[in-house]
Amino acid sequence: MATVAKIGFPAGAVRPSAPRIWFTAFALVWAVAFAAGLVGLAQRITEGHRPADYGTYVTWGLWVAVYQYLVVMAAGAFLIAAAIYLLRLKALQRVAPAALLLGIVSLLAGMILVLLDLGRMERFWRVVLAPDWSSIIAWVVVAYMTFLVVSAAALWLVLRPALAERSREQGLRAGVARALVFGRRDVTAQARERDLRTVRLLMILGIVPAIGFTGGEGALFGVLGARPFWNSSMFPIAFLAAAVVTAGAALTVLTAFFAPGHSGDKHDVVQFLARLTLFALGVLLVLEFAEYSIGLYASLPAQEDAYGEILTGDYWWSFWLIHLVAGAAVPFAILALRGKSTAWLGAAAVLAAAGVFTVRLNAVIPGQVIPQFESLRDAFSDKRLDFQYSPSSMEWLVSLFVVSLAVLLFYVGYQLLPVSGARPGEQPDIRPGTSGATTLDGGQ
Amino acid sequence: MQKSSRRKLLRGALVAAAGGAALSVGKVAAIENGPGPAATTALRTKNLAGALRERGAAREPFPRPAPAVLPATQPLAAAQAAVGTPTSAVARMQEELVRAMAKPMEQRKWAMGIDLGKCVGCSACTIACIAENHLPPGVVYRPVLEEEIGLYPNVTRRFTPRPCMQCEEPPCVPVCPVNATSKRPDGVVEINYDKCIGCRYCVVACPYGARYFDFGDQYSDGTPAKQPYEESHGPEYGRDWSRESVEGVVRKCQFCLHRLNAGMLPACVTTCIGGATYFGDRNDPDSLINELEASGRAFRLKEDLGTKPKVFYLL
Known part of the structure; x- marks a missing residue:
């Protein structure tokens, strides 16, 4: 029994609720965001793309940046879960189910946003049923599907013992558990061992689509020879680093501010996640430096101009102030100076995640603001034929809708499923020798 | 004093207008008649007839009825005919x-x-x-x-x-x-x-x-x-x-x-x-x-x- 014991659910003595003030504040912000987002969604549905500010020359805007942020975060969450299960990272075991849930929700949200970005949403099925395999998008969509199936199966296997236990109780959660357990109520050590092996296998299988679509998202840009700024093999690798930063940051925030338990209990996990996040951020910064310095030293105006746009253009502050200062320097400083505070580490994660969002924007937009021909700028006057771009209110609101929808889905999943493992009576335990009937490792 | 100034101003305007008109006529004449020595100096490579003629002589690949090089006095219509309409x-x-x-x-x-x-x-x-x-x-x-x-x-x-x-x-x-x-x-x-x-x-x-x-x-x-x-x-x-x-x-x-x-x-x-x-x-x-x-x-x-x-x- 004990040999299988490394993997399981969050450990024992935890308190049932997160600090109330955090939750209330967050719920208020969420409610406003969701309500505003619904307005944007209504506008998108009734008026199509007309209220958007993107046009033909800058044709991928805020939605593409947010979509990429979300799907890349999904992959990062899965990769962290895979590392936990495959490398038996005890320190992070309590967040593994949440990481899997985050991956699923984040990917679904990203797919919803890119669906809204399509000119003809009703034809989205063509990418699945009638794809052209010469396109990276077709492969990325296959990777999404595979990822969702693998993640859902892994999450189910991870939660199955707890679901089986809970299915015997009364109430909504028990009803959900009964519906999801699919009659498999065997929680014996052998059954758990079998499940664990399958989870590990799924983790290995899932790494391929997770890395595949993360790299694929970078390659969407990287393969475009027509755009010197994008045409770089650095993009797919940088996207992988960004995946770990964003997912690590989300899990850090979740654990620091919302997960049940004493601050002292959580601190090790938060610290580990924060360190992982900032390590990945460091890698991302090194890759960025390589990309920018080589691009600038190449002295090709088509490339230089795009970097110039990022470094000194209208949105210079997003790179220098949000990404480098608030999103990188401050989090590193927090880790160095306030590393013992769970709340500070959570704040550092928020800043790092915000910084990476500007990285996404600065990947998508500057690649398009440099004209294919300089004289194309003035060749024809129309609001759609403009190389300036500033997201419209509809674009912001729709993005807000999708992000708040993702938060809602995650919250519902977190509440209805034994993801946090924190509810009395369902408390799984991974520690050898402790009692806890619902762990994959058997626990007893 | 005032009267004199107004007269000066009017005279100046008339002179300027006459000069401008003469210049315009000269340009039109230069364009229609081809680049005479004076017109060539004035208009240089911007002379339309000259440009058309040069291009026609050197570059038009399809058959043309008119000679490639036109006398300086040939009108624009002929220049166009030379390069093929x-x-x-x-x-x-x-x-x-x-x-x-x-x-x-x-x-x-x-x-x-x-x-x-x-x-x-x-x-x-x-x-x-x-x-x-x-x-x-x-x-x-x-x-x-x-x-x-x-x-x-x-x-x-x-x-x-x-x-x-x-x-x-x-x-x-x-x-x-x-x-x-x-x-x-x-x-x-x-x-x-x-x-x-x-x-x-x-x-x-x-x-x-x-x-x-x-x-x-x-x-x-x-x-x-x-x-x-x-x-x-x-x-x-x-x-x-x-x-x-x-x-x-x-x-x-x-x-x-x-x-x-x-x-x-x-x-x-x-x-x-x-x-x-x-x-x-x-x-x-x-x-x-x-x-x-x-x-x-x-x-x-x-x-x-x-x-x-x-x-x-x-x-």
Whole structure:
């Protein structure tokens, strides 16, 4: 029994609720965001793309940046879960189910946003049923599907013992558990061992689509020879680093501010996640430096101009102030100076995640603001034929809708499923020798 | 004192007006009569008749009835006749079009040539294309790029109409996730508006910025009523496209395939007032387009990318 014991659910003595003030504040912000987002969604549905500010020359805007942020975060969450299960990272075991849930929700949200970005949403099925395999998008969509199936199966296997236990109780959660357990109520050590092996296998299988679509998202840009700024093999690798930063940051925030338990209990996990996040951020910064310095030293105006746009253009502050200062320097400083505070580490994660969002924007937009021909700028006057771009209110609101929808889905999943493992009576335990009937490792 | 000043001012204005008028007459005379010594000095290379004559002598590949070099006093009409009127080239291209259309599609390869020396930047082709294809706001298949070259006094303007290049190796085609865009056997890169999902990946993949997303904008947006012309159906690809059917898809120049099928040259060719746009079958060894392409003056935009555009330019 004990040999299988490394993997399981969050450990024992935890308190049932997160600090109330955090939750209330967050719920208020969420409610406003969701309500505003619904307005944007209504506008998108009734008026199509007309209220958007993107046009033909800058044709991928805020939605593409947010979509990429979300799907890349999904992959990062899965990769962290895979590392936990495959490398038996005890320190992070309590967040593994949440990481899997985050991956699923984040990917679904990203797919919803890119669906809204399509000119003809009703034809989205063509990418699945009638794809052209010469396109990276077709492969990325296959990777999404595979990822969702693998993640859902892994999450189910991870939660199955707890679901089986809970299915015997009364109430909504028990009803959900009964519906999801699919009659498999065997929680014996052998059954758990079998499940664990399958989870590990799924983790290995899932790494391929997770890395595949993360790299694929970078390659969407990287393969475009027509755009010197994008045409770089650095993009797919940088996207992988960004995946770990964003997912690590989300899990850090979740654990620091919302997960049940004493601050002292959580601190090790938060610290580990924060360190992982900032390590990945460091890698991302090194890759960025390589990309920018080589691009600038190449002295090709088509490339230089795009970097110039990022470094000194209208949105210079997003790179220098949000990404480098608030999103990188401050989090590193927090880790160095306030590393013992769970709340500070959570704040550092928020800043790092915000910084990476500007990285996404600065990947998508500057690649398009440099004209294919300089004289194309003035060749024809129309609001759609403009190389300036500033997201419209509809674009912001729709993005807000999708992000708040993702938060809602995650919250519902977190509440209805034994993801946090924190509810009395369902408390799984991974520690050898402790009692806890619902762990994959058997626990007893 | 006051009276005297006013008189001075009036006199000065009269002198200036007379001088300006004389200069204008001189310019007109210089343009119509060819570059006499004085006119040459005054107008240098901007002299239209001189430019036409030089170009005609050195560059026009199709037959011309008049001598290549004109006496300095020959009027503009004769200069135009010397270089071949646009009409004669259009007539020839028209004949070649009929010849090409008689062949199976895979045996013809459409190409377009644009003589930058002839283009006057009037944008008639741009407007004709918009009218022909019923294009909405923000969708312009053939904008004309304008550049100012040189430093005063050696300054000129270059006009470069930029349709879809119909690349032989189109970067926009393989990126489409639903096979909605493809290269036809006759070389035209087409878009299936019934399949396009509007992801716009092809838009960012085009090195020439020649693909346009149709946002569904209307010219009458912000006005009380939609106009009848906005309800009319577009003819692209020989189909009947309602306004709604092409909203949210990517669109681009397709060499007016619907006109070719009806035996007509593309709208931009027939409306070019300078006769600067040529069109024909590259597979026809006797075609005008082949002569022009082999003239030694042809170049393509961004040739280094290896996309092999079928639109070439003449310098």
